[in-house]
Amino acid sequence: MIVIDTTVLVYAVGQDHELRDPCRSVIEAIGSGRIAATTTVEALQEFAYVRARRRDRRDARATTLQFLDLLSPLIQPDQNDLIRGLELFEHYESLGSFDAVLAATVLEREHLSGLMSADKAFASVDGLGHIDPSNPTA
Numbered sequence: 001m002i003v004i005d006t007t008v009l010v011y012a013v014g015q016d017h018e019l020r021d022p023c024r025s026v027i028e029a030i031g032s033g034r035i036a037a038t039t040t041v042e043a044l045q046e047f048a049y050v051r052a053r054r055r056d057r058r059d060a061r062a063t064t065l066q067f068l069d070l071l072s073p074l075i076q077p078d079q080n081d082l083i084r085g086l087e088l089f090e091h092y093e094s095l096g097s098f099d100a101v102l103a104a105t106v107l108e109r110e111h112l113s114g115l116m117s118a119d120k121a122f123a124s125v126d127g128l129g130h131i132d133p134s135n136p137t138a
Contacts, residue, residue, distance in 0.1 A: 001036040003106050005117030006046045008133050022134045039071045081105040094121035
């Protein structure tokens, strides 16, 4: 099972962009069961925030709830993920604190095989299986 970062969700339902079609394909593959995926409450919260900046809050809520349904059950970062995430945050200057904790959450769970994100900073994290949505089989 893979974890989907906010970037994939944003591009999948966003305006014309080179990553829109690849991210839509990923969402369709999840919906059809070809890809097993989940995310976190925090990633969905971030999506709602970004979506509401481009659309109204009603649309942001509805779209976020659709992704919640698609990606449930969600994984829940815990205290250990925060501690390891802060270590990653200190070590990898290209990662923000949210991304560092998300990476740690994936690293700490054996049943998770990788993290799909358009954010290339994840590729630098040792041991993290970063999956680029524009080239998911690489």
